[in-house]
Amino acid sequence: MVQTTQIAGRRTSVDVVFDHIYEEIASLRMLPGTRISEAEIAARFSVSRQPVRDAFRRLQNLDLLLIRPQKATEVRRFSIKAIKKSRFVRASVEAEVMRRAAVECDKAAGLLLDACLAQQRKVVADCDFEAFGQLDYEFHKTLCEVAKVAFAFEVISSEKAKVDRLCLLGLAKEDRMPELLADHEKIAELVKQGDAEGAVAAGMEHLSRLDATIEAISIKNSDYFEP
Secondary structure, eight states: OOOOOOOOSSSOHHHHHHHHHHHHHHTTSSOTTOEEOHHHHHHHHTOOHHHHHHHHHHHHHTTOEEOOTTSOEEEOOBOHHHHHHHHHHHHHHHHHHHHHHHHHOOHHHHHHHHHHHHHHHHHHHTTOHHHHHHHHHHHHHHHHHHTTOTTHHHHHHHHHHTTHHHHHHHHHHHOOHHHHHHHHHHHHHHHHHTOHHHHHHHHHHHHTTHHHHHHHHHHHTGGGBOO
16 A cells, blocks of 8 residues: 655645655666656645646656557656756856856855865765765855856756766766865865866866766666667
8 A cells, every 4th residue: 555645835736746856866866767647646736637747747857757649658868968968058157157156255155165176075974875866966066156156056956867877877886976066165276266167177176077987887777768
């Protein structure tokens, strides 16, 4: 029997269903290719099928679900083409964020970056993959705020979400958190020094860390990828 989850608070039922499934997919509790039932989710949350359908569409827009007429909805497999597109868009936006952050960074902004890094060092010491993933978001969000283009994080987070599952696989299988933390430390230091182009170069090197992970996972887990 499917356990019922109660809808509470000010969030809509669409929000609650979306957040739940997003977390299941992003954390890899739902692996690529897993079938997901609209009716089962509706029963679990004691809602009609319409909010579930709306949540599914939002997840489809993030390339996390594959919805096909007259066929089962499933967790979307990775697409090399989509990954390349997302990373191009993200790199373009992040490069400009780095440049602006280096120009705009003052003492107060530098302290914000230092606080982000202190939190990251703690979770790295604890080997907490999930917490590090969330703090990674916070670091890049803070960079956007330092650059005085907070709105840019909407684009970054949207594109980042499309490859986060691969990032998690990379973190869990290769324990690369210390390397990524070192990247963040380098970026933050260059930003605080006002070295715009140095920060951009460090940022692009940071984003390239996923290349080897993608190649390794595509070979070892080819069923996670679209043909």
